Amino acid sequence: MARHVAAAASEIAPGGRKLVEVAGRAIVVFNLAGDFFALANRCPHQAGELAKGALCGLVKSTEPGVYEYSRRGEMIRCPWHSWEFDIRTGQSWCDPQRIRARRYDVKVARGSELVEGPYVAESFKVAVENDYLVIEI
Amino acid sequence: MTAAVQTIDCDTHPSVPDLAALLPHMEPFWRDSIVERGIDSIETASYPPKSPLTARPDWKGGRKQAAATPALLARDVFDGLGADLAILNPLYGVQLVLNEDMARAFTRALNDWVKAEWLDRDPRLRASIVLPMHNVEHAVDELERCAGDRRFVQAMMLVGSETPLGRRHWWPLYERLEKLGMPLGIHAGSSFRNPVTSLGWPSYFMEDYAAQAQAFQSALTSLVTEGVFARCPALKVVLMESGVTWLPAFMWRLSKFWRGLRFEVPWVDRPPMDIVRDHVRLTIQPLDAPDDAEGVARLIDQFNSDDMLLYASDYPHWQFDGAAAMPPGLSPALAKKIRMDNPLATYSRLAEATP
Numbered sequence: 001m002a003r004h005v006a007a008a009a010s011e012i013a014p015g016g017r018k019l020v021e022v023a024g025r026a027i028v029v030f031n032l033a034g035d036f037f038a039l040a041n042r043c044p045h046q047a048g049e050l051a052k053g054a055l056c057g058l059v060k061s062t063e064p065g066v067y068e069y070s071r072r073g074e075m076i077r078c079p080w081h082s083w084e085f086d087i088r089t090g091q092s093w094c095d096p097q098r099i100r101a102r103r104y105d106v107k108v109a110r111g112s113e114l115v116e117g118p119y120v121a122e123s124f125k126v127a128v129e130n131d132y133l134v135i136e137i
Numbered sequence: 138m139t140a141a142v143q144t145i146d147c148d149t150h151p152s153v154p155d156l157a158a159l160l161p162h163m164e165p166f167w168r169d170s171i172v173e174r175g176i177d178s179i180e181t182a183s184y185p186p187k188s189p190l191t192a193r194p195d196w197k198g199g200r201k202q203a204a205a206t207p208a209l210l211a212r213d214v215f216d217g218l219g220a221d222l223a224i225l226n227p228l229y230g231v232q233l234v235l236n237e238d239m240a241r242a243f244t245r246a247l248n249d250w251v252k253a254e255w256l257d258r259d260p261r262l263r264a265s266i267v268l269p270m271h272n273v274e275h276a277v278d279e280l281e282r283c284a285g286d287r288r289f290v291q292a293m294m295l296v297g298s299e300t301p302l303g304r305r306h307w308w309p310l311y312e313r314l315e316k317l318g319m320p321l322g323i324h325a326g327s328s329f330r331n332p333v334t335s336l337g338w339p340s341y342f343m344e345d346y347a348a349q350a351q352a353f354q355s356a357l358t359s360l361v362t363e364g365v366f367a368r369c370p371a372l373k374v375v376l377m378e379s380g381v382t383w384l385p386a387f388m389w390r391l392s393k394f395w396r397g398l399r400f401e402v403p404w405v406d407r408p409p410m411d412i413v414r415d416h417v418r419l420t421i422q423p424l425d426a427p428d429d430a431e432g433v434a435r436l437i438d439q440f441n442s443d444d445m446l447l448y449a450s451d452y453p454h455w456q457f458d459g460a461a462a463m464p465p466g467l468s469p470a471l472a473k474k475i476r477m478d479n480p481l482a483t484y485s486r487l488a489e490a491t492p
Contacts, residue, residue, distance in 0.1 A: 061403035064305075064364030068403070082397035094396040094408075 001136055009108055009131035012036070015073055019051040023137045026051075027104060030087050032074055036133055037087050039076070040102035044092070048080030050101060056084065058093070107134045143473075145480035145487060146220035148324075148377045148420040148449035149210060151255050152202040153229040153247070162246035162253070167239065179230035179243070183326040184454075185342060193455035203453035207258040214452050215261060218460050222487065223452075224290060225264040226377060227251055232270045232295050232328040241275045244268070248283050256288045263487065265293035265322050268310070271330075276310050284317050290484040291320040291375065296352040297327020303356075303363030315369040318485045320418070323356060325349040325378040350425075353379040354387050357417065361391070364404040366416045373483055375418045378451055380425045385439035388413055414442045418483050420449035421464065421475065423456040430466020437464075437471070447483060448476045 006020045012031040019028050019041055026041035028051035041051045057072040075084045075093070084093040090103035112128040126132060153159065156177055160168050170176075184191040192203035196213050204210055214223050231247050234240035244267050251264050266283040269275040276292075283289050292314060294302065302323065314321055326349075332338045334348040335355070353376055360366065360374060388410040395402075395409050405412070426433050437446070450462045463472060481487055 056400070059400050059403045061364075061367075061406070064367055064404045066404070078397075082400075084400070094399065 003107075003134050003136045005109075005114060005126060006038070006106070006133045006135045009036070009133055012133075015055070017051060017055075022135050025137065027135065029106060029133060029135075030076075032087060036106040036108065038104040038106045038135055039085070039087065039090055040104070042102070043078040043080065043083065043085075044099050044101055045078065045081060045083055048078045050076050050078060050085065052079045053077045054079070058084075058086075104135050104137065107136075108132070109134050142221040142477065144218075144220045144222075144448060144476040145484075146214050146218070146223040146450050146452070147375070147447040147480050147484075148422065149214055149223045149225055149452040150204055150228050150454065151207075151210065151225050151251065152204045152453075153227065153250070154202065154205065158254075159243065159246040159250050162249040163242055167242040167246075170239075179233060181228075181230040181233055181326065181329070182342075183345070184228060188342060190346065190455055192453045193458075196453045207255050207262065210452065211259055211261070214450060218450055218452075218462055220261075220448075220450070222261050222263060224484070225251060225255055225262055226293055226322065226324055227264070227267055228324070228326060229267075231267060232326075237269070237272045237275065240271060241269050241279070244275075244279060245282070248279065248289075252286065252288075256286075263288050263290045263484075265289065265291045268292050268294050270294055270298060270328050273306055273310055277313055280310065280313055280317070280319075284319065287486050287489055289319075290486040291322045293322040293324055293377075295326040295328055296323050296349065296356050296376075296379070297329065297331065297333060298356070299328060299330035301355065301359035301363070303359030303361070303365050305363065308365070308368060311365055311369050311372055315372045318371070320373040320375050320483055322375045322377055323353070323379075325353075327352070349378070350380045350383045354383065357387075357413065358391060358409075361409045361412055362402050362405060364402065366412050367404040367406075372416060373418060374416055375420065375447065375483060377420045377449070378423065378454070379419055380423055381419050381421060381446070382425050382436050384413075384419065385410075385436070410441075414440075414445065418445055418447050418479065420447050420451070422449050422451035422454075422462060424464050426464060428465065430464075433464045433466050437467075443471055443474050444479055444482070446475045447480050 004022045006022050012018045014031050014033050017030045027038050028041045029038045041049050053076045055073045056075045057069050060068045085101045090101040092099040108131050111126045111130045114126045197203035214220050231243040247267050256262050266289045280292050327333050333345045392408040392410045426436050
C-alpha cells in the first residue's frame, strides 16, 4: 500500500470531477459540496467510463405518481447503460449488494505534510501551502 | 372443500349457443332491441367456429359447438381429464360492443346466464366474472353485483384492451379486486379497439393467435411499470391462454432495461421479474414448449419459481391430444403444485365451498 497524491484540491470545484491516474489505474474523483470521493473509472457492468457519465439525484417513490427526489448530484449514471451508482459508496441502485463500483478513500492533506513523505507525487510538484488529494492504493 | 380435490382446471370455456340464450337475462328494453335490430350473434374473430383450434374434434363430436352443456364439460374435463373443479371463462363477444350501455347489458346477461345454466347445474363449477371493458365504473359495478356469489372466483378481461391495462383509470377496479381477494384474470382475445399486432392488422388467423403473446407482454409491462402492484400489493393477476414460455425471456429483457431506466418509474423498486414472480400466474395451456421432458424442465427452471403455473386444459380448445394437459417430465411435487396448491393459493374462494 502506498499513498498517492492524485490532484490539488483546488482543481476540483464542488459538483466537479476529475479523472486521474494513480498507480496505473484510472480513477475519477468527485467533489460533493467540499467532500471528496473516488471511484474506479470503470462501470462494474461492462466497463463504461463513469467519468463520462451524468451526475444525477436519487429518485425514490412511496407510491405511483410520487417522486421523492433527494441527494442532487450525488449519483453518477454510467454513460453506456445508465445504471446509477452512489458516489459516496460505489453501490449501484439496481443491485446494491452485488454490483458496486470500486471505491477508494480520498484524504485531503496539506502540502507541508506531504513534502516530508513517504507520499508518492507522480505527476506534479507539491507546494507546502496548498491542499492535495491523497489516495491510498 | 373435501380432501378429494386434487386437480383444478383454471381455464375452461362454456359455449354460448347464440345471443337468444342471453335474452332471458336481459331487461325488456334490451331484449326487444336485440329482436328489433336483428342482432343474432356477437361471435368474435378470435375463435372462428370452424377453426380446429376452437374445438377439439373428439370433444365437439358431431355438434355445432363443443362445450355446449355442463354435462359435456363434465364428461371431458372431470371424467376425461380428471379435474375435480373447473373455472369457466366465457368467451363471447360482449367486449366488442361499442355502446357502453349495451355492452353492460350484454355482459350482465352473460354472467347471469353462466350462473343459471352452468354454476347452478354442477357444483364442481366455478366462474370468472366477465367485466365490461370500456367503462371502469361499469366494470366495478358488475364486479360488485356478482362478487356476492362466491362461486365467482375472479374477474376477467381480454388482453386486447383499448388502453394498456396498467393505466391509472383502471385502478378503482384493481383496488376493489384486491379488497375482495379476487385475482384479475386476463385472457387471450381482443375487444378489437386496436389492431391485434403492434404493427397493424395481420392477414391470417395464425398471425392473430401467435401475436397474443405480444399483447400479453405489453399488458404485463403496463401493469408493472404503471405501478399497479405497488398500489395493490395483494393483487394477483392470472394470464390465461397466454402461452407460457415467452415469459422468462421477456422478463429478462424488461428487468435488464429497468436497471438503466428505473428512474422513470421509481415505484418499481425491484427488478420486474421479482414483482411478476410474486403477483402473476399463468395457465399452462397452450404450453408452447418442446415435447421432451428435458426441454420442459429447462424452460420451467427459467421461472425460478414453482408457484407461477396453474393447471388448465383450455377446454374445448384443441391444444393437446388425449389427456396430456400436463407437460411431460414434471416431478410429482411440482405436478401437485400446478394441479392443486397453486390454484388454491391464487383463488382464495376455491377453498371455501364443498363441491
